[in-house]
Amino acid sequence: MSNVKVFGYIRVSSKDQNEARQLQKMIAKGIDERDIFMDKASGANFDRIQYQALRERIREGDLIYIDALDRLGRSYDDVIAEWKHITRTLKADIIILENETLFDSRNFRDMGDMGKLMEDQFLSLLAYVADQERKKIRQRQAEGIAVAKAQGKHLGRPKFNLDSLNKEQYKTLEENYIIWKEKKLSGVRFMELLGLKKNTFYKIVKEYEYRA
CATH class of the missing domain: 1.10.10 (Arc Repressor Mutant, subunit A)
Incomplete structure (x- = not known):
């Protein structure tokens, strides 16, 4: 397709974080800066101005580069739904730079119906692993708070007297x-x-x- 476009999507969680590293990766891939969309926002949902602008630009056959999967979003159930929307409904492709071998939707597309089945299994496994990791993080945080309280440490802002x-x-x-x-x-x-x-x-x- 002659009109196929290559896009880059960058997200940092706050205004204090630097997007330079992600931007350099996109430019190294030869992506025009006007085709790189960047949000400084939480990944809790997809209500991000630049992401929605990118979504409006995506057409069949287009390719979207993202640095890491969590740059797309933090909720893996939502990420999976969004991944399928882009690759199956819009018929575009996604490449995750952090692990291009695994996270390249073109690999699944080339395998037809079997590729869709493998992609579903892969994404389900990803969601499970991510959910387990979130639970481990919450458990470690809870254990850390419990230990700190047992040691009599004050949590939160220090009291000034x-x-x-x-x-x-x-x-x-x-x-x-x-x-x-x-x-x-x-x-x-x-x-x-x-x-x-x-x-x-x-x-x-x-x-x-x-x-x-």
């Missing part, structure tokens, strides 16, 4: 507390001297008053 002040901050608090109470020093200036935010400042002051 009067004892958290360094010597310089405590000295500044002692020297300026009365001046502040007499309204000869503004609360804003006192906070600046201590290097504290409003909520933390008033929490520290209350604790200081209680101990005094």
